[in-house]
Amino acid sequence: MQDIRDYIESQRNAFEDDLCHLLAIPSVSADSKHRSDVRRAAEWVATRFRELGLQSEIVNTSGQPLVLAESPDVPGAPTVLVYGHYDVQPPDPLSEWITPPFEPTRRDGNIYARGSTDDKGQFLTHVFSTQAWLATRRSLPLKLKFLIEGEEEVGSQGVNEFLEDPASRRRLACDVAVISDTCQFAAGQPAITYGLRGIAYFELRLSGPRQDLHSGTFGGGVTNPANALCKMLSSLIDGQGRIQVPGFYDNVLALSDRERQQFAALPFDERDFMGQIGVEGLSGEASYSTLERRWARPTFDINGIWSGYQGEGAKTVLPARATAKFSFRLVPNQDPHKVAASLATHLRSVCPPGIQMELIDMHGATGVVVPLDSPYMAAASRAIESGFGKAPVYIREGGSIPIVTRFKTSLGVDTLLLGWGLNDDNAHSPNEKFCLADFHRGIQASARLWAELAECKV
């Protein structure tokens, strides 16, 4: 495969420039004022596929469009579905970015931009590896299908609707799926992620008096929605980090002793980790290590909260309203619908007099673990060793990629989670970045992956 390797080396600058073009499009799916930007990103991706000579189509959904593409059939070789997403998280707080989020900037061997690692930079490695095969060999050793969506950051409604349709499922039929939207274990230590957490995301809106009141004249007599919100949210978790929603832990897949041993054997230094994120201590569910808590235990996190006066000085107001966004990370076998139902019952039971509550179930997904002993997993391990010069370790990750569960239930396939990112890439944070060396190693690993997977019996 030296010809393909050489081609990829020769295109370093061109690949980086192409990546920058896509990163410059502010395709923020959570914000309706970026709707046309999201569309523009979809069109950019579809155009890219057509330039490679692949069949490509933009499929409109009730939300953001899907980009589909596929290469010709290769009899006897497996069909691989590559999934990625061209939408990105909102970039705020904008003031904390060193360079603007949608002006991609090369610095210290990284490319800085919103979406650089999550997921534009990562999914493009598979597009560019395909380009390398087609440019040097004129064909691929297996059949590739691409599904690149635009609502991953807001719940993937469009792709879920698409997968409801049997014709769509036939169209995406495959033997295994590949996603690069996770992290390596550490810089210089690639990994294959075999487990992901699910999520159940909510917004809780409390309203009390018709309008803001004077906290002197009314305080003590009237239920304060901000007080109520803090109490209600605090009731969801105890001082030991155990979630208090009734039945929450009923179906939690426990960590096996072997997994706990494997996690403990990984070169994870808690002091380094604290230094990296800038804290002097950690906390979470009692009796679990930091890696266990991040990868394989459910959590409760407030993602946003607001009420009352946020300006300068002291305003003695009893706010009329209080709102929070919060989410539970789920582990395999927990059902987000059951969590939502139990949560709603619990919150209603603790909502005090004089407060109206509205609980919005924003999106949910189950957690997943994929088998470690498949031939596809072995093929992926060899490809990564070839691209990165080091064999991967097997890890789990705390984030949620609901589509992995969806592929299992809708298409009957497992997913290879081959992450080229790093934990300090600032995904979802200011100054998101992607290591350019990993970008190029990812393209090499992907090109090798097509060869390795082509050898798997179907």
Add this chain to the structure above:
Amino acid sequence: MQDIRDYIESQRNAFEDDLCHLLAIPSVSADSKHRSDVRRAAEWVATRFRELGLQSEIVNTSGQPLVLAESPDVPGAPTVLVYGHYDVQPPDPLSEWITPPFEPTRRDGNIYARGSTDDKGQFLTHVFSTQAWLATRRSLPLKLKFLIEGEEEVGSQGVNEFLEDPASRRRLACDVAVISDTCQFAAGQPAITYGLRGIAYFELRLSGPRQDLHSGTFGGGVTNPANALCKMLSSLIDGQGRIQVPGFYDNVLALSDRERQQFAALPFDERDFMGQIGVEGLSGEASYSTLERRWARPTFDINGIWSGYQGEGAKTVLPARATAKFSFRLVPNQDPHKVAASLATHLRSVCPPGIQMELIDMHGATGVVVPLDSPYMAAASRAIESGFGKAPVYIREGGSIPIVTRFKTSLGVDTLLLGWGLNDDNAHSPNEKFCLADFHRGIQASARLWAELAECKV
């Protein structure tokens, strides 16, 4: 006094127009960008006094200026200090105002504007009653001193500094103080307020990781400042509305049985009250009635809280910071400094690992009760009955007027709290208003007050 009554009647439109001029100045003391507007309001008030022929001066402080004025000595008659404030609360949320906060608008017998009832409309009644005496009788029956400040809504630092100086205290020496910055008991039922709550106002700033993190990758492993803030604030009050800061209730002045009976005898309808503010239930400290909780029991209210993502959609972020503004209303004998010290110790004890906390003590004041059996109180009762056509009831109020305690400790005098406002005037809220009939009745009552107080032995 028919001549004075007639003069006040004849000036209705002129007094209202004058009030509108002052209300149009956005003298928001909490917001430094309104600094020049605050100054402009002070100058407007000082000019008004000079036009009446009173000696007047603007005294600069470390904060906003004080306006002082006084009338000539009247041997044998008491000296009365009239206090008011020309600063106002911030007007937000602006979108909820029917007419803009600084475009005074007459509607349904009320004048709508920020500051209309709190306190521009109320203190001006004493200025206009003075004008009435001077226009009809050329002199007052007693000596009046005016102290109109511009930082009442943010802690009155300037006036407190001024009162530190013995020369200032001699300048303000008096027999009794008068403040109109409270409410009648209800429309048609005037009241004298003999008790006020104090306040201890804080801002709590928590910081965790250096920047916002992905709640999937990091959630469960890293302490979430928003979770911590809700837990810490919730630890300040139990499910029965009892504040949990150690020692908080140690010196609380209990309600006497007689007070509880008096409060219970007032025509207060809880259903009407709930309808007025738009809630379907009330809550607060167990075992106390709504009036008791609002007037004579300490409280804990979150005045503002913010952290993380407040935009549209779902952002899976673990916020780097979380902040709240909150305050305790205090009752007589509670010391805001002791509350602040105990609070700081308590919060530090419940602050979880990985969180840095900063507690800012923004301002404090003690609560107060004034004696009901003084000749000044009887004089005020007669004046109100004359101006409003009905004898006042004696009530307490939940708000804080720290200057009342300050006058007692610095000048050795009690204060008559003669409120012309109504509880539904929306002080500190959108659509603040003042009933124009009460404005004119207040001017009449004030004019009579100077005559009644002049009869008190000194």
